[in-house]
Amino acid sequence: MNDILTLRRHLHQHPELSGFEFETSKTIAAFLKQYAPDELLENLGNGTGIIAIFNPEQEVKQTILFRCELDALPIQEINDFEHRSITDEVSHKCGHDGHMAVMCALSKKLSVQKMQHTKILLLFQPAEENGEGAVAIYNDERFKKLSPDQVFALHNLPGYDHHDIVVKDHTFTCAVNSIIIKLHGRTAHAGEPENGDNPALAVAQIITEFNTKIQPNPKKEKFSVLTPIYLTMGTEDYGISAGYGEVHYTFRRAANSEMKELEQELEQIAISAAEKYKLKPEISWTQRFSANENDPKAVDFVRQAAKDCNLNLIERDVPFQWGEDFGIFTEHFKGAMFGLGSGKETPNLHNPDYDWPDEITETGAEIFYKISQLIDAQ
Structure with a gap:
C-alpha cells in the first residue's frame, strides 16, 4: 500500500475545486495506466472524469460500477503536517482524496485477479460538491453505452469507529x-x-x-x-x-x-x-x-461483504442529512451508497482540520472487491 499512501498524500497536497480537476485527473490516469485496465475512458462529463474498465475473464453476464470523487472544497486548511494543501483556500475536507485512493487500490486488486463474468467500471467523478458532476457523467454518451446493472459508492464517516460499515435500505442521504x-x-x-x-x-x-x-x-x-x-x-x-x-x-x-x-x-x-x-x-x-435511494438487494451485498471481511456492520435508522450527487446514479440504476467509519476522534467533514485516515483505505478497497466477488458468484 506504500504507493497508494504516497498517491493519497499527493492528492491531498494538490487539491482542485469542482470542475477544475485537470491535474488531479492526469495524476489518476497516470496511476491507473500502471495497472493496465482493459480500457481507460478520459475527459468524461465536464472534461475531467475517468472510467477504468476491467473486463472479466469469461463472458460478461453483468456490469457493476464503483464511484469516487475528484474535487476538493473552498476551505483553508489549518493542519501543519507535511502533506497539507499547498493551495490557499482549497483543500480536501470531505475525504475525496481518500476515496480516490480506495479506488486506485481496487484497480490494483482487479489487475491481479479479474472477475469471471462481471465487468467492473471504476468511475472517478468530477464536481460532486456542487452537484454538477454526476449529471454531466450520466449525460455523457460514452457513459450511456456502458449501462451498469448495479452501482456502488462509499463515503467516509467521522463519528464512527475506523472500518465500521454503515448501511441503510432505501434513503441513505437526503x-x-x-x-x-x-x-x-x-x-x-x-x-x-x-x-x-x-x-x-x-x-x-x-x-x-x-x-x-x-x-x-x-x-x-x-x-x-x-x-x-x-x-x-x-x-x-x-x-x-x-x-x-x-x-x-x-x-x-x-x-x-x-x-x-x-x-x-x-x-x-x-x-x-x-x-x-x-x-x-x-x-x-x-x-x-437527488436522494440516494438504496436498493435493499444491493445493500444486502454490502452487508454480506462486511460480514465476509469481518467488519463491524451498523444499521442506520434515518438518512444522513447531507446531499451527495451519487443520488443521480441510484435514481437510474439499482445500487447503494454506504458508509465507512473514519474514526470517532476524526474532525467532521468540511472542517478545516479534517484529514482522511490512511488506515481505512485498504478496508474500502477490500469491501468493494468483496462486493464484486459476491455479485460475480451469483
Missing part, C-alpha cells in the same frame, strides 16, 4: 435543493417609502412562512430542514428606501418525491409574498442533489 429568490421593486426616498416598493416585508413573510415548513424529526412524516443561507436588501444609504432584495435557502427532505412537493410549496410562498407587496419575483434553483 434530497437537497437550494432556492434563490430575487425581489424586484422600486427605490424611493426614505422619507417617502410609500412612493416605492420595498422588499422588506416580503422578505419577512417568506422567512416566516418557510419556517412553518420545518419538520426536524427524521423519524416522522415529511421530515424537512430549511436553512437560510444568504440575505441582502438595499444599500447602506439611509436616505434610500430599498427597491431590491434577495433571499437564498437550502432545504432537504428524505425522498425525491417529497422534495418536488416542497419545491412547489416554497415557490408559491415566494410568489404570493411578492405579489402582496407589488414586487416582481425571479426564482431560480441551484446545487440540486
Whole structure:
C-alpha cells in the first residue's frame, strides 16, 4: 500500500475545486495506466472524469460500477503536517482524496485477479460538491453505452469507529435543493417609502412562512430542514428606501418525491409574498442533489461483504442529512451508497482540520472487491 499512501498524500497536497480537476485527473490516469485496465475512458462529463474498465475473464453476464470523487472544497486548511494543501483556500475536507485512493487500490486488486463474468467500471467523478458532476457523467454518451446493472459508492464517516460499515435500505442521504429568490421593486426616498416598493416585508413573510415548513424529526412524516443561507436588501444609504432584495435557502427532505412537493410549496410562498407587496419575483434553483435511494438487494451485498471481511456492520435508522450527487446514479440504476467509519476522534467533514485516515483505505478497497466477488458468484 506504500504507493497508494504516497498517491493519497499527493492528492491531498494538490487539491482542485469542482470542475477544475485537470491535474488531479492526469495524476489518476497516470496511476491507473500502471495497472493496465482493459480500457481507460478520459475527459468524461465536464472534461475531467475517468472510467477504468476491467473486463472479466469469461463472458460478461453483468456490469457493476464503483464511484469516487475528484474535487476538493473552498476551505483553508489549518493542519501543519507535511502533506497539507499547498493551495490557499482549497483543500480536501470531505475525504475525496481518500476515496480516490480506495479506488486506485481496487484497480490494483482487479489487475491481479479479474472477475469471471462481471465487468467492473471504476468511475472517478468530477464536481460532486456542487452537484454538477454526476449529471454531466450520466449525460455523457460514452457513459450511456456502458449501462451498469448495479452501482456502488462509499463515503467516509467521522463519528464512527475506523472500518465500521454503515448501511441503510432505501434513503441513505437526503434530497437537497437550494432556492434563490430575487425581489424586484422600486427605490424611493426614505422619507417617502410609500412612493416605492420595498422588499422588506416580503422578505419577512417568506422567512416566516418557510419556517412553518420545518419538520426536524427524521423519524416522522415529511421530515424537512430549511436553512437560510444568504440575505441582502438595499444599500447602506439611509436616505434610500430599498427597491431590491434577495433571499437564498437550502432545504432537504428524505425522498425525491417529497422534495418536488416542497419545491412547489416554497415557490408559491415566494410568489404570493411578492405579489402582496407589488414586487416582481425571479426564482431560480441551484446545487440540486437527488436522494440516494438504496436498493435493499444491493445493500444486502454490502452487508454480506462486511460480514465476509469481518467488519463491524451498523444499521442506520434515518438518512444522513447531507446531499451527495451519487443520488443521480441510484435514481437510474439499482445500487447503494454506504458508509465507512473514519474514526470517532476524526474532525467532521468540511472542517478545516479534517484529514482522511490512511488506515481505512485498504478496508474500502477490500469491501468493494468483496462486493464484486459476491455479485460475480451469483
